[in-house]
Amino acid sequence: MKLSILVPAYNEGKTIERILKKLTEIQLASSVDREIIVVNDCSKDNTESVxxxxxxxxxxxxxxxxxxxxxxxxxxxxxxxxxxATGDYLIVQDADLEYDPExxxxxxxxxLDGFADVVYGSRFVGGNAHRILFFWHTIGNKFLTFMSNMFTNLNLTDMETCYKLFRTDIIKGIDLKEKRFGFEPEITAKISRIPGIRIYEVxxxxxxxxYEEGKKINWKDGVRAIYCIIRYGLFG
Known part of the structure; x- marks a missing residue:
């Protein structure tokens, strides 16, 4: 099996080398090969040269x-x-250091056990390390996940997570519209409608x-997410 690792990057010159190093060094399961795809979204810093x-x-x-x-x-x-992407599956890896490729x-x-077509990585379940930061961001994330679940009839705990693993042929067959952070509720709504799809969460x-360290999402993206949840939840 081949895994395509998608790395969207905008002004991540300070961290992207460390991420790429991790992505090349991680020990994947023995049957899994990898390709890394970096998409530089017109960065103004030294992302490209790095x-x-x-x-x-x-x-x-x-x-x-x-x-x-x-x-x-x-x-x-x-x-x-x-x-x-040319892999059998693909996963999203942000170019910052918020998620651990390990x-x-x-x-x-x-x-690999043959159960899933899509796997979400939840920041809100399990016993792994979580940095303590913004109360209202956490409330916002949980509210957006709750809203999304209402429309999709899923029981996710973290719809907004970066770590989403997809079977590549499935996601290539979806007509995606959202160009900013609306990607998360859009893709969740659209995969929920696929007959027989097997969605897991870990x-x-x-x-x-x-924000001083480079976080980019803000309240406007939250408003857009609500719009996307309703739009794609109702009309696909």
């Missing part, structure tokens, strides 16, 4: 690099990465960062 230099110094690693000519948003970067095998287990760690 990535291209890493590729130059690591020629044995399968890394695709794509650069957007204009900034379009995380969702748009994921659309590009999905189009480029936990890919936790998400892969239900797939507990993961979360090493959140502050």
């Amino acid at each position: 990535v291209t230099n890493f590729i130059r110094l690591n020629p044995s690693v399968e890394i695709q690099y794509v650069a957007h000519a204009v900034n379009q948003g995380k969702g748009a970067a994921l659309h590009t990465g999905i189009q480029k 936990e890919f095998n936790i998400l892969l287990k239900p797939v 507990g993961i760690s979360y090493y959140g960062r502050t």
Whole structure:
């Protein structure tokens, strides 16, 4: 089995080298190969030079690099990465340090055991490490997940999580519209409608960062998420 790792990046020059190093060094299950797809969403910092230099110094690693000519948003970067993916499954890995690639095998287990087509990594279940940060962000995430579950009839605990593992042929067959953080409720609503799809959830760690450290999502994205939950929940 081959896993495509999608890395959307916008102004992540400070952290993306460490993420790429982790992604190349993690020990995946013995039957799993990997490809890394970095989509630079028109960063204004040194993201491009860091990535291209890493590729130059690591020629044995399968890394695709794509650069957007204009900034379009995380969702748009994921659309590009999905189009480029050649693996049997794909997973999203943010270019910051909030999620630990060492936990890919936790998400892969239900797939390798033959149970799952899609696996969500939840920051709100399990006994792994979680950085203590924003009260209202947590309330907001849980509220959005609750709203999403109402429309999808799923019982997820963390719809907004970055760690989503998909069977590639399934996600390639979905017509995705949202170009920013609306990707999360949109894809959740649309996969929930696929007959017979098997969705699992596992507990993961979360090493959140502050706005001073580079966090980008804000209240406007929360409002858009509510709109997306209603729009795609009602009309698909």
